[in-house]
Every structure is written in structure tokens, then in C-alpha cells.
Amino acid sequence: MLSVIVPVKDEEEAVGAFVTRVSAVLDGLRETDGTPLSWEVLFVDDGSTDATMAAICAANRADPRIRALSLSRNFGKEAALSAGLDHARGAAVVPIDVDLQDPPEVIGAMLEKWRAGFDVVYGVRRNRQSDSLPKRMTADLYYRAHNWLSMDKIPEHAGDFRLLDRKVVDVIKVMPERNRFMKGLFAWGGFRQTAVEYDRVERRLGRTKFNYWKLWTLAIDGITSASTVPLRVWSYLGGAIALGGILFALFVIAKTILFGSDVRGYPSLMVAVLFFGGLQLMSLGILGEYVGRILVEVKHRPIYIVRETVGDA
Structure with a gap:
């Protein structure tokens, strides 16, 4: 048939x-x-x-x-x-x-x-x-x-x-x-x-x-x-951002020792805050997609x- x-x-x-x-x-x-x-x-x-x-x-x-x-x-x-x-x-x-x-x-x-x-x-x-x-x-x-x-x-x-x-x-x-x-x-x-x-x-x-x-x-x-690649990619992206942050911190320390410190402007600070905040919210959203599917599965x-x-x- x-x-x-x-x-x-x-x-x-x-x-x-x-x-x-x-x-x-x-x-x-x-x-x-x-x-x-x-x-x-x-x-x-x-x-x-x-x-x-x-x-x-x-x-x-x-x-x-x-x-x-x-x-x-x-x-x-x-x-x-x-x-x-x-x-x-x-x-x-x-x-x-x-x-x-x-x-x-x-x-x-x-x-x-x-x-x-x-x-x-x-x-x-x-x-x-x-x-x-x-x-x-x-x-x-x-x-x-x-x-x-x-x-x-x-x-x-x-x-x-x-x-x-x-x-x-x-x-x-x-x-x-x-x-x-x-x-x-x-x-x-x-x-x-x-x-x-x-x-x-x-x-x-x-x-x-x-x-x-x-x-x-x-x-x-x-x-x-x-x-699971959408989950895994945030591990790599997070590692890359953390490495970039460490390198930037070393640059700031070296610049401060050599030339003294100066006061950074408000716009650059807000750009950094909004950029990394957006990345965190996006990663939480992707994680939430998977957690929501786990919830549906465990209900049986x-x-x-x-x-x-x-x-x-």
C-alpha cells in the first residue's frame, strides 16, 4: 500500500x-x-x-x-x-x-x-x-x-x-x-x-x-x-573579546606609565558599554532558545x- x-x-x-x-x-x-x-x-x-x-x-x-x-x-x-x-x-x-x-x-x-x-x-x-x-x-x-x-x-x-x-x-x-x-x-x-x-x-x-x-x-x-554551533560560537567570541580586553588593559597600563593618565570621553565609554551589553543580551537570548527547548522536552x-x-x- x-x-x-x-x-x-x-x-x-x-x-x-x-x-x-x-x-x-x-x-x-x-x-x-x-x-x-x-x-x-x-x-x-x-x-x-x-x-x-x-x-x-x-x-x-x-x-x-x-x-x-x-x-x-x-x-x-x-x-x-x-x-x-x-x-x-x-x-x-x-x-x-x-x-x-x-x-x-x-x-x-x-x-x-x-x-x-x-x-x-x-x-x-x-x-x-x-x-x-x-x-x-x-x-x-x-x-x-x-x-x-x-x-x-x-x-x-x-x-x-x-x-x-x-x-x-x-x-x-x-x-x-x-x-x-x-x-x-x-x-x-x-x-x-x-x-x-x-x-x-x-x-x-x-x-x-x-x-x-x-x-x-x-x-x-x-x-x-x-x-549546537550557535552556543559554541559564543565561547569563542567571548574568549576573543576577553583576550582583546587583556591586550587593551596592557596597552593602557603601558601608556599610563610612559605618558601619564588622561580622562577618556563619555561617548567612547558608552559605545563600549552598549556594545558589550548587546553581545551579552544576544548570547543570553540564544542560550534561552535552547533552555526553552529543554523545558518542553522534559515535560514529556x-x-x-x-x-x-x-x-x-
């Missing part, structure tokens, strides 16, 4: 069009012996406040292969995706967004790569012309920064749209962390991976739920979950709570 996981949040306009197009694509897929491929579509409703669940229920009545989980509130896309992975039954699992910007027709090419022996087949956006220029620039900057800071390299311009073998899904399911950055978990797991390129189109139904603040938060989560609360299921989910 092939499982397609679809996290949704207030997407009543997009569900029907998605089901129609994806069902046609999946019905056209075949096993290696030519028989129709068995499949399921698992929606994960992440606390929608509109008629998203009603649209999913209607799709389930028309086709029982459409299943759904409804979470008790909005836990975030990473938690919703984790819920989908926990409940998917397929030998291969494909997460995809409901907005159809990632074309479901690519799933066939992913299946071919999987049958050739690859465990993870991730989709790489050949171009991002459907995104605004600021988003393209910040996305490129993020991928470069993440891969420079982290040992777990993530493919550039690859989102959650990918095919995962069952053994990869089973590894991700037992990872205990609550602060989940799924692209980082996919990379950490390793296995044989390859790419399939595709062109991403503009969104035509509904509106994106990701604004720049949410994307910034996701970027911070990704870096702090995959790397569930990543998500399922309110109800549709179908035999």
Missing part, C-alpha cells in the same frame, strides 16, 4: 480539488506486475475552524480510501505530519501539501526510484518562480546557513514532499523529541536517498497559513534542533492529541 499524508488547517476550499486530482493520479499507478496499486490518503486536520472536516468526511463517504485524523487543537504542521506518520499503513509514505503546488504526478517517478532500491526519494523544486523574491532569497539563505551549522545536511530547496520507505518511517516514529523539525529528522535518519526534480506552481485555492514570522520560527527550530507531553478519526484511521 502507498500512504499519502496530507496535513491541513482551514483548507475547505482545497480538499475537494485535491482529492479529485490525487485520486486520479493514484488510480493510474500500477504494481510491477501491472495490477492496480493499493493506496490510501490520510488527512490530518490540525485544528481547523472552518468546514475542512466536513469536506474530508464527504470525500470519505465517496471513497473509503480517504481517511482522516482530527487533532484536538492546532499543534503545528510538524506535529500533524508526525501524527500522519504514526497512523499511515503503507509500505511507502508520501507527505504532500493540499495546495497542489507540489504536483502529485511526481509520485509515480518517486515510486520508480523507490523500486530501484532507494529508501527516501525527496522532491527538489527546480525553480521557485511561484514564490516572491524575498521568500526565494531568504529560503536560499536558510538552507545555506542550516547546512553550514549542522552536521545533518538537508537537501536544498526540498520540502516535506518526498517518499519514505516503511523502515524510515519506523525510525522517525521512535524519535522522542517534542520540538520536531521534520526535514532535519528525515536527514538524520540517513538511508539511501535520491532526488526527483519538479516545477512548483502557484497556489490557486485557499491561502497559505505560513507568514514570515512562522517561517522565521520554523527556521530557528530547524537550526537549534540540529546544531504528547506531540499531538487525536480528537476523532474518519474511516478506520
Whole structure:
């Protein structure tokens, strides 16, 4: 069986069009012996406040292969995706967004790569012309920064749209962390991976739920979950500043002995105070990011709570 996981949040306009197009694509897929491929579509409703669940229920009545989980509130896309992975039954699992910007027709090419022996087949956006220029620039900057800071390299311009073998899904399911950055978990797991390129189109139904603040938060989560370099760099920076302070102190002592002392001005004093004060506050902020994540982890609360299921989910 092939499982397609679809996290949704207030997407009543997009569900029907998605089901129609994806069902046609999946019905056209075949096993290696030519028989129709068995499949399921698992929606994960992440606390929608509109008629998203009603649209999913209607799709389930028309086709029982459409299943759904409804979470008790909005836990975030990473938690919703984790819920989908926990409940998917397929030998291969494909997460995809409901907005159809990632074309479901690519799933066939992913299946071919999987049958050739690859465990993870991730989709790489050949171009991002459907995104605004600021988003393209910040996305490129993020991928470069993440891969420079982290040992777990993530493919550039690859989102959650990918095919995962069952053994990869089973590894991700037992990872205990609550602060989940799924692209980082996919990379950490390793296995044989390859790419399939595709062109991403503009969104035509509904509106994106990701604004720049949410994307910034996701970027911070990704870096702090995959790397301790932001913490380590302050040790080096602090050592360099301390060494500079010692050298400056020796210079002042020598100057005082040779030429006597003079009174320094107020502006230079304030520059030094504000500069080092800013560095200290910045380092405390980075430390606080990690401490906050430790607090979340030690509580051991569930990543998500399922309110109800549709179908035999």
C-alpha cells in the first residue's frame, strides 16, 4: 500500500480539488506486475475552524480510501505530519501539501526510484518562480546557513514532499523529541536517498497559513534542533573579546606609565558599554532558545492529541 499524508488547517476550499486530482493520479499507478496499486490518503486536520472536516468526511463517504485524523487543537504542521506518520499503513509514505503546488504526478517517478532500491526519494523544486523574491532569497539563505551549522545536511530547496520507505518511517516514529523539525529528522535518519526534480506552481485555492514570522520560527527550530554551533560560537567570541580586553588593559597600563593618565570621553565609554551589553543580551537570548527547548522536552507531553478519526484511521 502507498500512504499519502496530507496535513491541513482551514483548507475547505482545497480538499475537494485535491482529492479529485490525487485520486486520479493514484488510480493510474500500477504494481510491477501491472495490477492496480493499493493506496490510501490520510488527512490530518490540525485544528481547523472552518468546514475542512466536513469536506474530508464527504470525500470519505465517496471513497473509503480517504481517511482522516482530527487533532484536538492546532499543534503545528510538524506535529500533524508526525501524527500522519504514526497512523499511515503503507509500505511507502508520501507527505504532500493540499495546495497542489507540489504536483502529485511526481509520485509515480518517486515510486520508480523507490523500486530501484532507494529508501527516501525527496522532491527538489527546480525553480521557485511561484514564490516572491524575498521568500526565494531568504529560503536560499536558510538552507545555506542550516547546512553550514549542522552536521545533518538537508537537501536544498526540498520540502516535506518526498517518499519514505516503511523502515524510515519506523525510525522517525521512535524519535522522542517534542520540538520536531521534520526535514532535519528525515536527514538524520540517513538511508539511501535520491532526488526527483519538479516545477512548483502557484497556489490557486485557499491561502497559505505560513507568514514570515512562522517561517522565521520554523527556521530557528530547524537550526537549534540540529546544531549546537550557535552556543559554541559564543565561547569563542567571548574568549576573543576577553583576550582583546587583556591586550587593551596592557596597552593602557603601558601608556599610563610612559605618558601619564588622561580622562577618556563619555561617548567612547558608552559605545563600549552598549556594545558589550548587546553581545551579552544576544548570547543570553540564544542560550534561552535552547533552555526553552529543554523545558518542553522534559515535560514529556504528547506531540499531538487525536480528537476523532474518519474511516478506520
